[in-house]
Amino acid sequence: MQMTSDHANLLYEGKAKRVFNSNHSDRVLVEFKNDATAFNARKHMQLRKKGFVNCQISACLFEVLEGEQVPNHYLGLIADTCMMAQRVQIIPLEVVVRNIAAGSLCRETPISFGQELPAPLIDLYYKDDEMGDPLLTEARLELLGLLDREQRLEISRLALKVNSVLSTFLDKLQLTLVDFKLEFGCNESGQLLVADEISPDTCRVWDQRNTDLDGRILDKDRFRKDLGGVVEAYEEILKRIQGVCSKPRIYR
C-alpha cells in the first residue's frame, strides 16, 4: 500500500504520523512514519522499521483497552504501518499520566528522577508546538474553554483507567509503565475517545529484567539520550506483547 504518494487525501501530517481520508466520512487512515523527533522536533532522524513497530504496538494496546471497555478510535489494521480509525476532532491537549517521576516533572519540581509517586499524577499540556506544549493548570484550562466540566472529569477518569489497564498488562510482561501521553478526540456522535497512538514514542517503559539505568530504557528516551538501539528496544516491547496477544485484527 503506497499511502505516502496519496497526497490528495492527506488530512494532516504530524511528526510521526500521517492521517488520510478514507472512503467513509467517519473513518480515517492513520499511517505511522519512521521519523523520530525530540525536543520539539529540534532533533530529527529516520529510524528504519519504527513506523511498523509502533503501528503494531499501538494496535495491540488499543485492542487491550477495547477489551476493558476503554473507548478509543482504533478500528483495525489495513497495512503493516497503517490503521483504520474513527475520525475524531482532536482536543488540543496532551494528557500525561505519571507513575514514576521522570522527564519534565523532575526539571519542574524537586521530585527526584525515578521516585515512585504516591498516586498517578495527571499533567495536562496545551498541544502547541510553537509554545512548546506548555503545562496547564486547572484554572488556565478552564479559562481556555477547551473542555466543559463533564469532559474534564471524563478525560481524567479515562486516563486513569488506561493507566491501570496498561500498567497491569505491561507488568505481566515484566515491563514498567513509567508514564505516557494520551490524546483525546470526539467522534461524529460526540463520544470522547482515546485517539492518536500508544507506543514507545509516547510512553516511558522500563524493562524489569534489566537493572541498568540506561539499559532498562525501552522507549523514546533511548533516542532523546542517544543511547542507540532505539528500534531494537521498541521491538523487545512488541515481542513481549506478541507473546500474550493474538495478531491485531485486519480491518475489512
Add this chain to the structure above:
Amino acid sequence: MQMTSDHANLLYEGKAKRVFNSNHSDRVLVEFKNDATAFNARKHMQLRKKGFVNCQISACLFEVLEGEQVPNHYLGLIADTCMMAQRVQIIPLEVVVRNIAAGSLCRETPISFGQELPAPLIDLYYKDDEMGDPLLTEARLELLGLLDREQRLEISRLALKVNSVLSTFLDKLQLTLVDFKLEFGCNESGQLLVADEISPDTCRVWDQRNTDLDGRILDKDRFRKDLGGVVEAYEEILKRIQGVCSKPRIYR
C-alpha cells in the same frame, strides 16, 4: 543607617532585598536594594533610588492592606529603605494574580496580551531560581506537600482579597493593576501572612492617563523591555499613592 555593612546579622540576601536579624527573635529588618534583575537574574543593573521608592510603596500598600484586615508581615519603617517585619517562614511559592493577560500567560496559552480576564486568575509557581520558578498544577502542589488543604484555600482567599483591595485602591489613582506576585509565610504563631514586598518590581501597573502601549507601563516591564525611565515610573506610582495616603509609620 548602614544595614549593608552589618553582615553579621544578615539572614538572607535575595535579588532585590536583604533580610537581617533584629534585636527581637520574632522580627526582622527588610532592606530594599537598588539592584534590578530580570529573566531569572540574567539581566542585572543598579537603579539609583529604586530601593527607596519600592520600600515606600511597599510600606504604603501594606498599610492599605492592614486597613482592610489582610494579615501581613509589615510592622513599620525604620529607615528610608528599610522596614521592620514579622519574622516568617516563607512558603516557597510565588502566588501570581492576573486581571489582564500579560507576561508568561501570553507565552503559555493562546490568550492575547492585554486581554481582560473574565475573573482573576491565580497561578502558583514553585519558588526556585535554578528551575526557573516553574508553574505548579494543583496536583503537583499537592504532591510536593508544601501546603495543607486549609492553607491552599486561605492563600487563594487572601490573594483574591489583596487583588480586590489593591485594584480598587490603585484604580482611584488612575492606575490599573494588571497582575502581581505575592509571597506568603507563617509567623511564630503559625499565622499565614502576606510577606515579601508589593512594589512595581512585583506588580504590573498601567497608567490610565497614558494610552501609549509602552508609555503606560509603570512597572518592571520598563526594565525588562529596555524602555528607560524605570525609577521615574516607580516614582510616579509613589507620588499618586502619597497624594492620598499619609506617610508610612515609623516603627519604634
